[in-house]
Amino acid sequence: MYAQIVVDVPTQQTNHSFDYLIPSDLTPVIQPGMRVAVPFGRSQRLVQGFVVGISATSKFSGKLKPIDHLIDLRPVLNAELLQLSYWLAQQTFSFWISCMQTMLPSVMRAKYQKAVIALDKNLQKQDLFQGQIMKILDNQLSTQMQKQLSLWQKNGLVEIKYLVKNQAKQLEQWFIQRQSYDYSTLLSQIKPQAKKQRQLLQLFIDNPKLKSISLKELLNKYHFTAATINAIVKKGWLAKNKQVVWRQPASQPVEATTDLKLTLLQQAAYQKITQAKDQVVLLEGVTGSGKTEVYLQSIKYFLQKNKTALMLVPEIALTPQMVAQVQGRFGKLVAVLHSGLSAGERYDEWRRIETGQATVVVGARSAVFAPLKNLGIIIIDEEHEASYKQEDNPRYHARDVALWRGQYHHCPVILGSATPSLESRARGQKKVYQLVKLSQRVNQHPLPQVDIVDLRNQDNLTAQPDLSKPLVSALQQCLKQQEQAILLLNRRGFASYLMCRECGYVPQCPHCDISLTVHLQEHYLMCHYCGYKEPIMKICPHCSSAKLRFSGTGTQKVEQQLQAILPTARIIRMDNDTTSRKNAHSQLLKQFETAGDILLGTQMIAKGLDFPNVTLVGVINADTGLITNDFRASERTFQLLTQVSGRAGRAQKEGRVYIQTYNPQHYAIQLAARQDYEHFYQQEMRFRHQAGYPPYFYLIKVTISHRSQAQAFKMAYNIAKQIKPVLTSSEQLLGPTQPTVARVKNRYYYQ
Numbered sequence: 222m223y224a225q226i227v228v229d230v231p232t233q234q235t236n237h238s239f240d241y242l243i244p245s246d247l248t249p250v251i252q253p254g255m256r257v258a259v260p261f262g263r264s265q266r267l268v269q270g271f272v273v274g275i276s277a278t279s280k281f282s283g284k285l286k287p288i289d290h291l292i293d294l295r296p297v298l299n300a301e302l303l304q305l306s307y308w309l310a311q312q313t314f315s316f317w318i319s320c321m322q323t324m325l326p327s328v329m330r331a332k333y334q335k336a337v338i339a340l341d342k343n344l345q346k347q348d349l350f351q352g353q354i355m356k357i358l359d360n361q362l363s364t365q366m367q368k369q370l371s372l373w374q375k376n377g378l379v380e381i382k383y384l385v386k387n388q389a390k391q392l393e394q395w396f397i398q399r400q401s402y403d404y405s406t407l408l409s410q411i412k413p414q415a416k417k418q419r420q421l422l423q424l425f426i427d428n429p430k431l432k433s434i435s436l437k438e439l440l441n442k443y444h445f446t447a448a449t450i451n452a453i454v455k456k457g458w459l460a461k462n463k464q465v466v467w468r469q470p471a472s473q474p475v476e477a478t479t480d481l482k483l484t485l486l487q488q489a490a491y492q493k494i495t496q497a498k499d500q501v502v503l504l505e506g507v508t509g510s511g512k513t514e515v516y517l518q519s520i521k522y523f524l525q526k527n528k529t530a531l532m533l534v535p536e537i538a539l540t541p542q543m544v545a546q547v548q549g550r551f552g553k554l555v556a557v558l559h560s561g562l563s564a565g566e567r568y569d570e571w572r573r574i575e576t577g578q579a580t581v582v583v584g585a586r587s588a589v590f591a592p593l594k595n596l597g598i599i600i601i602d603e604e605h606e607a608s609y610k611q612e613d614n615p616r617y618h619a620r621d622v623a624l625w626r627g628q629y630h631h632c633p634v635i636l637g638s639a640t641p642s643l644e645s646r647a648r649g650q651k652k653v654y655q656l657v658k659l660s661q662r663v664n665q666h667p668l669p670q671v672d673i674v675d676l677r678n679q680d681n682l683t684a685q686p687d688l689s690k691p692l693v694s695a696l697q698q699c700l701k702q703q704e705q706a707i708l709l710l711n712r713r714g715f716a717s718y719l720m721c722r723e724c725g726y727v728p729q730c731p732h733c734d735i736s737l738t739v740h741l742q743e744h745y746l747m748c749h750y751c752g753y754k755e756p757i758m759k760i761c762p763h764c765s766s767a768k769l770r771f772s773g774t775g776t777q778k779v780e781q782q783l784q785a786i787l788p789t790a791r792i793i794r795m796d797n798d799t800t801s802r803k804n805a806h807s808q809l810l811k812q813f814e815t816a817g818d819i820l821l822g823t824q825m826i827a828k829g830l831d832f833p834n835v836t837l838v839g840v841i842n843a844d845t846g847l848i849t850n851d852f853r854a855s856e857r858t859f860q861l862l863t864q865v866s867g868r869a870g871r872a873q874k875e876g877r878v879y880i881q882t883y884n885p886q887h888y889a890i891q892l893a894a895r896q897d898y899e900h901f902y903q904q905e906m907r908f909r910h911q912a913g914y915p916p917y918f919y920l921i922k923v924t925i926s927h928r929s930q931a932q933a934f935k936m937a938y939n940i941a942k943q944i945k946p947v948l949t950s951s952e953q954l955l956g957p958t959q960p961t962v963a964r965v966k967n968r969y970y971y972q
């Protein structure tokens with residue numbers, strides 16, 4: 222028998238499967254989707270590989286090498302995921318091996334260790350071996366030792382082996398288990414002095430449902446000693462066993478919830494989703510229209526049919542409320558996958574999915590590869606979010622992967638958003654997707670009233686540079702009524718920097734063509750592209766002036782201004798600096814909910830938050846997103862403003878929104894103020910059509926980078942020269958040009 226194996230050597234030449242002989246003792250156990258260790262290349266070093274097929278014949282005429290050993294005892298990629306990995310590699314121009322590895326939890330990715338084995342008994346006495354037959358080599362060998370080793374190897378005294386290490390470890394714990402005795406009668410057989418032993422039996426008598434309890438819990442919570450427990454175990458009355466435990470990520474206990482009675486609109490959407498078969502449904506629902514409840518009841522419908530459900534959210538840390546809702550409804554059936562988990566926790570969640578214990582998966586982008594079998598429904602919430610696109614290899618879009626899986630399982634894929642991406646909405650228009658709208662809020666309230674504040678108008682300004690008169694008086698009013706406010710500082714492509722008032726000098730990153738951002742509280746300047754840091758300088762290095770001032774707007778600066786105007790307000794600031802700790806997001810949100818007046822934050826506060834007492838939303842600077850030269854700038858600005866406006870007035874009280882801007886006439890701002898997605902869609906589609914952008918055209922970006930600018934430039938023009946002659950009349954080449962930030966980490970970029 223032969224196995225087709227893709228080896229972990231990511232190069233163009235090895236980007237296909239190789240045939241290997243299956244040793245006869247492995248023939249009955251080997252399956253596609255398992256990882257194996259195989260000798261590879263001239264050096265015959267062992268590398269990891271994935272079995273992608275098994276056959277009785279081989280087309281290869283030369284001498285085949287045998288598989289060395291199995292790494293997994295059962296497949297880690299099932300038939301579906303194997304097939305998906307192949308498609309993904311084609312779609313994204315990536316190596317097949319990289320795609321397979323992307324699908325697995327990081328702890329399962331290969332690590333290699335080099336070991337030297339002493340073939341001659343006398344060698345084992347050498348210092349290096351210390352009486353052992355094998356020594357694992359690290360990089361700290363002296364050159365002397367390396368020379369010695371190569372000499373031994375030449376003379377056949379030692380052999381070098383590459384061990385493939387599997388990092389994934391299951392966590393095991395001791396458990397104490399009830400046996401089939403009547404413990405009440407046993408009690409009399411224990412001497413009265415052995416109080417503790419009696420108490421232990423009593424615990425099982427008092428809790429007839431207690432079948433098994435972890436040793437740790439008995440020791441720590443009930444304060445039994447190991448001696449007590451062992452005494453009973455020795456009698457055979459209780460059993461002691463090792464069990465695998467799942468590192469369930471610690472989270473606050475969530476309250477169980479039950480189905481709400483659907484509104485008529487929700488009911489109609491629910492019907493269409495549950496009857497969609499293998500269709501894609503675009504659920505376009507205004508903010509507060511109750512999309513979540515439709516998701517939850519649809520998931521329930523498919524679970525009752527013994528199917529599983531996959532739900533993607535943009536970023537788990539930003540959407541704790543959504544996760545809590547799914548957990549509240551489906552409890553232990555839910556597995557949550559996100560970047561905040563430790564590698565071990567992630568692996569355990571993955572295993573719970575793989576073994577079928579978890580049938581509902583909620584997670585960010587990479588959760589789209591969750592090994593769920595028998596999928597009944599896939600939901601992508603906020604489907605327009607840019608975070609669904611991976612920016613490193615393999616550069617997949619989770620939405621495309623979800624559509625592929627939907628086809629494979631013949632199950633519906635639900636794309637939900639208040640502001641669908643133009644690509645998805647256009648497909649809805651052309652009936653490629655089924656378009657379902659939730660056009661009203663659940664509470665029947667109108668959408669909040671939105672005022673655009675023109676920052677060019679002197680009458681609107683106050684002593685605080687970032688807070689206009691209308692916004693300040695709305696804030697005062699809001700606090701007076703003991704209601705809450707959310708303030709958004711749009712920081713995309715924008716940050717506060719240091720500038721010399723004498724000569725105009727702005728500190729730049731030495732490695733990137735970008736100015737350094739001021740981090741006031743931490744007292745340093747930082748490059749947001751490469752992470753370079755330096756202390757905030759007091760003297761201008763150009764003109765030696767001491768007149769260095771901060772420019773631009775940061776959350777810390779706005780916080781100070783707010784505090785100056787509203788000294789008693791309790792302000793919660795949410796940005797990259799305050800949320801770097803684990804669980805910081807949900808803690809800050811909790812703090813805002815219970816003891817906060819104003820939540821001030823960056824984009825991370827725009828999404829999904831549902832606080833009934835929030836009646837005011839303010840946008841400090843609506844324009845910054847429009848300045849970037851991304852063709853999606855207007856779309857992103859519209860989405861952001863619509864999302865954040867939707868945070869106001871979600872319960873009984875009505876909401877108000879103030880958008881501060883220097884571009885009050887811009888259509889993205891005007892239409893976001895009216896929450897008029899449909900008109901925005903039409904207008905933006907006209908622009909995309911005229912300019913030749915998606916969804917009318919496909920756009921492919923080729924990026925060239927090199928440490929030498931001349932080299933990068935030359936290559937960019939070279940590639941352009943090769944592309945031009947093969948273009949048809951309906952295809953067009955843009956560039957080559959330099960991106961906005963032309964140098965990052967000392968590499969020059971062209972596109």
Ligand code: ADP
Pocket residue numbers: 481482483484487506507508509510511512513514663664831871
């Ligand atoms: P969206 O995600 O569409 O912005 P949500 O799903 O957050 O809206 O729903 C808005 C609010 O309406 C939530 O507080 C939710 O609990 C409530 N809600 C949703 N559906 C119903 C219903 N059928 N009956 C009562 N309240 C509902």
Ligand code: ZN
Pocket residue numbers: 721722723724725726761762763764765766
């Ligand atoms: Zn200066």
Ligand code: ZN
Pocket residue numbers: 730731732733748749750751752753966
């Ligand atoms: Zn930098």
